[in-house]
Amino acid sequence: MSDRAGLLSAVRRALGRGELGVDERRELDARIASAESGPIPTRAQGERRELIDRFIAMAEEASATVRRVAAPGEVPAAVGDYLAAHNLPSRLRVAPDPAVADLPWRGQPMIDISVGAARAEDSASLTPALAGVAETGTLALVSGPGTPTTLNLLPDAHIVLLRAGDIVGSLEEVWTRLRRLGALPRTVNFITGPSRSADIEQTLQMGAHGPRRLHILLIDE
Amino acid sequence: MAHAHSSNFEANARAALADAQLQRALGHVRVNFVERRAAAAARLPEFERLRDRAVAIKDHTLAHLDYYLERFADEVGAAGGTVHWCADAAEARAAILAICRKAGARTVTKGKSMVGEEIAINAHLEANGIEPVETDLGEYIIQLRKEPPSHLIAPAIHVSKEQVADAFRAAHRNLDPARPLGEPAALLAEARAALRGKFLAADVGITGANFLVAETGSAIIVTNEGNGDLTQTLPKAHIVLTGIEKLVPTLEDAATLLRVLARSATGQEFSVYTTVATGPRRAGDLDGPGEFHVILLDNGRSAMLAGNLRDALRCIRCGACLNHCPVYQAVGGHAYGAVYSGPIGAVITPALHGLAGARHLPNASTFCGRCEEVCPMRIPLPRLLRHWREAEFERHLQPAVSRAALAAWAFLARRPRIYGPAAALAAAVLSRLGRRHGRLGSLPAPAGATFQQMWRRRP
Numbered sequence: 001m002s003d004r005a006g007l008l009s010a011v012r013r014a015l016g017r018g019e020l021g022v023d024e025r026r027e028l029d030a031r032i033a034s035a036e037s038g039p040i041p042t043r044a045q046g047e048r049r050e051l052i053d054r055f056i057a058m059a060e061e062a063s064a065t066v067r068r069v070a071a072p073g074e075v076p077a078a079v080g081d082y083l084a085a086h087n088l089p090s091r092l093r094v095a096p097d098p099a100v101a102d103l104p105w106r107g108q109p110m111i112d113i114s115v116g117a118a119r120a121e122d123s124a125s126l127t128p129a130l131a132g133v134a135e136t137g138t139l140a141l142v143s144g145p146g147t148p149t150t151l152n153l154l155p156d157a158h159i160v161l162l163r164a165g166d167i168v169g170s171l172e173e174v175w176t177r178l179r180r181l182g183a184l185p186r187t188v189n190f191i192t193g194p195s196r197s198a199d200i201e202q203t204l205q206m207g208a209h210g211p212r213r214l215h216i217l218l219i220d221e
Numbered sequence: 222m223a224h225a226h227s228s229n230f231e232a233n234a235r236a237a238l239a240d241a242q243l244q245r246a247l248g249h250v251r252v253n254f255v256e257r258r259a260a261a262a263a264r265l266p267e268f269e270r271l272r273d274r275a276v277a278i279k280d281h282t283l284a285h286l287d288y289y290l291e292r293f294a295d296e297v298g299a300a301g302g303t304v305h306w307c308a309d310a311a312e313a314r315a316a317i318l319a320i321c322r323k324a325g326a327r328t329v330t331k332g333k334s335m336v337g338e339e340i341a342i343n344a345h346l347e348a349n350g351i352e353p354v355e356t357d358l359g360e361y362i363i364q365l366r367k368e369p370p371s372h373l374i375a376p377a378i379h380v381s382k383e384q385v386a387d388a389f390r391a392a393h394r395n396l397d398p399a400r401p402l403g404e405p406a407a408l409l410a411e412a413r414a415a416l417r418g419k420f421l422a423a424d425v426g427i428t429g430a431n432f433l434v435a436e437t438g439s440a441i442i443v444t445n446e447g448n449g450d451l452t453q454t455l456p457k458a459h460i461v462l463t464g465i466e467k468l469v470p471t472l473e474d475a476a477t478l479l480r481v482l483a484r485s486a487t488g489q490e491f492s493v494y495t496t497v498a499t500g501p502r503r504a505g506d507l508d509g510p511g512e513f514h515v516i517l518l519d520n521g522r523s524a525m526l527a528g529n530l531r532d533a534l535r536c537i538r539c540g541a542c543l544n545h546c547p548v549y550q551a552v553g554g555h556a557y558g559a560v561y562s563g564p565i566g567a568v569i570t571p572a573l574h575g576l577a578g579a580r581h582l583p584n585a586s587t588f589c590g591r592c593e594e595v596c597p598m599r600i601p602l603p604r605l606l607r608h609w610r611e612a613e614f615e616r617h618l619q620p621a622v623s624r625a626a627l628a629a630w631a632f633l634a635r636r637p638r639i640y641g642p643a644a645a646l647a648a649a650v651l652s653r654l655g656r657r658h659g660r661l662g663s664l665p666a667p668a669g670a671t672f673q674q675m676w677r678r679r680p
C-alpha cells in the first residue's frame with residue numbers, strides 16, 4: 001500500500017517524461033508563491049458601502065436574514081428578539097471567542113446562555129465570522145479554540161456576528177487575510193444561506209442537515 | 222433498471238423511454254438545471270473568461286501533476302494528515318478498511334462521493350461488518366433502494382416522492398406506519414431526524430473532494446445540505462476519498478473553479494457550504510476529527526494523461542453535460558449502466574473500467590455538441606466519444622457486420638447534416654440484415670430505429 005513512487009512514476013510515464021528538473025520545480029514553486037488571481041468579477045469590487053449593500057442583497061437572495069445593529073452591546077437584545085420572533089427556545093450556545101462570549105448577556109436574563117462546542121440538543125448558536133464576501137453573500141467562518149465548527153452545523157438556527165468592516169469583495173481577499181494570520185485553520189467554512197436540498201423531485205426545501213435558519217447580525221460601527 | 226449494464230445500452234434505453242414515471246422525473250432536468258444554468262451564466266459577465274482561466278489552470282496542473290501531487294502530499298503530512306497512494310480500486314478499499322478497523326468503526330457516514338461509487342466501497346464495508354450510511358439525501362434514498370446514482374449531482378433524480386415514501390416506510394420501522402409522508406417536507410424532516418442519529422454515532426466519516434489544494438494540503442468539498450460537513454467534523458477520523466485529477470495549485474485557483482462550478486451545476490451563485498479542510502483537529506480545538514486521511518486514487522486516471530483523454534481529466538463533475546444532453550434527458554442515467562453517466566460517463570467509463578464492458582456507451586450520443594458548449598471546462602466530449610468509437614473499431618470487439626456499420630457510422634458522424642437520415646436508413650437495413658442472419662442480439666444500433674428517432678418518439 002501507500003506506493004507513492006509507483007503512482008508518481010505512472011503519472012510521469014503517461015506524461016512522457018522523467019522527474020522535473022530543479023529549474024522547472026522552482027518555476028512551479030514560484031507559481032504557487034505568487035498566489036496569482038484569476039479574473040475577479042466586477043461585482044466583487046467597489047466602495048465599502050457598495051460592498052456592504054451587495055453582501056446584504058446576496059445573502060438575502062440565498063435566504064439568509066440580515067439585521068444591522070449599531071454596536072456589539074446591542075447583540076444580546078437582537079438575539080432575544082430573533083429567538084422570540086421565530087418561536088425558538090430561549091437557549092443559546094455561544095462560541096467561546098470573546099467577541100461573542102463576552103457580550104453583555106446579563107441584559108437578557110430570559111435567554112439560557114452556555115458556552116462551548118455544539119451538542120445534539122442545542123437549538124440555536126451564535127458565532128463570530130472572520131469575513132463576509134460581498135460577491136455572493138457568503139460568510140467565512142474558521143475553526144479554532146474559540147470557534148468550534150459544530151456550532152455552524154448542528155443547531156437549527158445559526159446566528160452569526162459579522163462586522164461591516166470585515167466585509168470584503170471576493171473570495172481571494174479572504175485567502176489573503178488567512179495567509180496573513182498564518183497556517184490555514186483546520187476548517188474554513190464558507191456559508192451562503194441556510195442548508196437546503198432539492199433531492200426529492202427537485203423541489204427546493206430548506207433545512208436538510210445543517211441549520212434551517214441563518215441569521216446575520218451586521219455590526220455597523 | 223437497477224441492474225442495467227453498460228454493454229446493454231440499447232435495451233436499457235428502450236426500457237427507459239417506455240417508463241412513464243422516469244420520463245416525468247426527467248422533465249425536471251430540462252426545466253431546473255438547463256434554465257437555471259443559463260440564467261446564472263448570463264448574470265455574470267465574466268463567466269466565459271472564468272471558464273478560459275479554469276481550463277488553463279487544470280491543463281497546467283495536469284501537465285505537472287507529479288509535482289502537484291507531491292507538494293499536496295507533503296503539505297497534508299505537515300498538517301498532521303496521512304496520504305494513501307492507491308493504484309486501483311482494490312488498494313483504495315483496503316486502505317479505507319484498514320483505517321476503519323483501526324478506529325474500531327461500526328458505523329461510517331459518507332458524504333456524496335462518486336469515487337466511492339466507482340470503487341464500490343459500501344459493499345466492501347458491509348462485507349466486513351461495518352455499516353456505511355449515505356448522508357446526502359439523494360444518496361441516502363438510492364442506498365435504501367439499493368440502486369446506483371442516476372446523476373452526478375442529483376443521484377435520486379429518477380425517484381418519485383411516492384417511491385421515497387415507500388423506501389422510508391420500509392427502512393424506518395420504529396416510526397408510526399400510518400404517518401403521512403405525502404409531501405417532500407415530511408420526507409425531508411424524517412430523513413433529517415434519522416440521519417442526525419447516524420452522524421452523532423459514526424466513528425469514521427468519508428467524503429469526496431471537489432478540489433485538492435497543493436499549496437496547503439487542503440481538501441475542498443461543496444454541498445448544499447451540510448451533510449458533508451457533519452460527516453467530516455463529528456467522527457474520530459475523516460477520510461477524503463478522491464481521484465488524483467482533483468489537484469489545483471493554489472487557493473486562488475480553487476476560487477476560479479468554484480465560480481464556474483456552482484453556476485454550471487445548479488445555477489446557484491455559490492453553493493451553501495464550501496468547506497476547506499486541512500489536517501486533523503488542532504491543539505485547543507473543541508471539535509473536529511482526530512485523524513485526517515486522503516486516499517489518492519489512480520484507477521486508470523494516469524493512463525488517461527497520455528493521450529486525447531487527458532482533456533477529460535479537467536472534469537469537475539458539475540453535471541452540466543448530462544443536463545444538456547438529449548440522450549441523457551431522454552433515458553436518464555441508469556440506461557448507461559455505469560457509475561458515471563451522460564457524455565462524460567461515456568468518455569471516462571471505458572478508461573476506468575475497460576472498453577470491453579462499455580463498448581456501447583460511445584454510441585449513446587447524437588453528436589449535437591451541446592455538452593461541449595456548456596462544459597465549464599470546455600472538454601471536447603464529442604471528439605472524445607469518437608476517439609472511443611474508433612478504438613472500439615480497431616480493437617475488433619464488434620462482430621463483423623457491426624464493424625462495417627461502425628465504419629459507415631464514423632464516416633457519417635463526421636458529416637452531421639447527412640448523419641440523421643443516413644443513420645436511419647442504415648439502421649433499418651442493418652436490422653433486417655441482422656435478423657436474417659439471426660444475430661440481432663449482437664448489434665448495437667441497428668434495431669430498426671436510430672437513437673434520434675427513438676428519442677423523438679418518446680412518450
Ligand code: SF4
Nearest residue numbers: 536537539540542596
Ligand atoms: S464533462 Fe464538463 S460538463 Fe460534464 S460533468 Fe465534467 S465538467 Fe461538468
